[in-house]
Amino acid sequence: MEIAKPYLMFLGDVHDQLAAKTAQGVVDWRPDWCVGQLRLPGCKADCGLKDVSIDEAVKLGAQTMVVGVANAGGVLPEHWVAEIVTALEQGLDVATGLHKRLNSIPEIADAAARHGRKLHDVRFSDQAFATGKGTKRPGLRLLTVGTDCSVGKKYTVLALEKEMVAQGLDAAFCATGQTGVLISGRGVAIDAVIADFISGAAEWISPANDPKHWDLIEGQGSLFHPSFAGVTLGLLHGAQADAFVVCHEPTRKTMRGVQHPLPTIQQVIDRTILEGSLTNPAIACVGIAVNTQALGEAEAERYLAAVTEEHGLPATDPIRYGVAPIVAEILKQFPR
């Protein structure tokens, strides 16, 4: 899946900013790819882009309209369908992370066929993958893992990409989730792949590369999550991670969506090394990324100092303090 850039961000008429979370993620990390935002009357979200019409977006060079909003129930309102059809007629491709497939809506499928435009449903994967080979391939790979789902695994790799590129390293974000695919313009929502092909899809996401190149692979789920650990393990095996960063949210009491308690950071380090060594015996932890949003400044600093001390590895909050300490550890363990 390769999505043509730049994007027009479609925000519809959603009722709050949270509903535009996906769009905001794209704007945060790829501002240069966003020529503007299209908002319908009544829209309460704002990604801080210039408000433009489809026509203006086309003139600004937009190639794809990204429907980066989630509405209640995941259905596509009639009046959004009309806007999508207009975009296709004006020569844009359309990409969404909605639960409903664009080509399951006859008006949209017809318009796309008539105008030769592409429809990208990033929540689905129709691609045929090979099963995982398990053979080591050239290039360096870092994977984020977590004590739970939704603890900052995507944010952390994107922050690492920014910092590593700023330091002159050859590094690229590899998306494995729907928002990530829109941010990257490429990738696969790995939880949407047929189970037999999880590790094969992970190998496809991060193919053989230059020996000094870092693929920074967005992690998914947790080896300790009873709903999703299979995805996490297949991704770990396919990624053949040389390095990993543990992501953690210190105030969470139970794992997302279930009653299970969170594992400790040390348990995640140990289990990731144990399982990851099947396809890369040299796998090593290079840091801990903590989402300290719920902690005060002093408390966050104390917490990070304690985690650093306990594990002998840099612990930081990528949003609050950046990821420079983790990049330093990467360069220590993997010299340029």
Add this chain to the structure above:
Amino acid sequence: MEIAKPYLMFLGDVHDQLAAKTAQGVVDWRPDWCVGQLRLPGCKADCGLKDVSIDEAVKLGAQTMVVGVANAGGVLPEHWVAEIVTALEQGLDVATGLHKRLNSIPEIADAAARHGRKLHDVRFSDQAFATGKGTKRPGLRLLTVGTDCSVGKKYTVLALEKEMVAQGLDAAFCATGQTGVLISGRGVAIDAVIADFISGAAEWISPANDPKHWDLIEGQGSLFHPSFAGVTLGLLHGAQADAFVVCHEPTRKTMRGVQHPLPTIQQVIDRTILEGSLTNPAIACVGIAVNTQALGEAEAERYLAAVTEEHGLPATDPIRYGVAPIVAEILKQFPR
């Protein structure tokens, strides 16, 4: 997926017995469900059933024609399509484990719609599952795990079902693979499920049951297989196995399809307990099933004695010596 019984077994005109492996599996384990076999001119396979026409099969009460053969390339030859259409016209449902979906073939889809018959593509799963809950549910569950793929996991649970039922226990085979689904008439090919729902599908396969009831769940892959471990882990978490049996083939040098060496039986026991305890902390090994086909009689006996001694658990070859020792161990650890 519930497949109506009894079956007419369609063998087509395949060139050897191996091509009818799936059909043979159904005949071996569910002879009472098979009213006969349909062979086309030139067929070299024989499942030992009475040769019947579609018409005769219908008179014998057949409800479903099972296409239990694999032909080169997985495509469906024209003349097979004609037979399938005839079966649908005569009032039979059709079930296959082929790579091509029956309803992707217009003549077959049309005939099924016209006559109100069901098409079962057991290699695919279109069913919507919930994500795994991870909450313990009533009933007892045994899962087979393996040092590799294709080491007898299905055969072992089917043998256990036969022996446990013979001993008056309440036990039922739960299928997780395509041949298993045809043998069971129910189940899901778990490797065909969307990755997010592996453990959820496993929970669906083996729902809450009577506290003394044993679900005997067909295992898949291996926690040590770099291509498929994600499926194995999701299945283990969803199964919430109380008991497990390790299946092993002692002469294999590398894991199926890859270059990785096989893990030891002890490694599989340890890893299964480590990972399985996430959803069932009481998980325990109850035996080892060894495929000794490649060993002579004396060698097989020596090998099984050594494995029994090493692990303090019954080791047997289900085909050569039956599974009574494993059932005895189950009853020791889980008294009636």
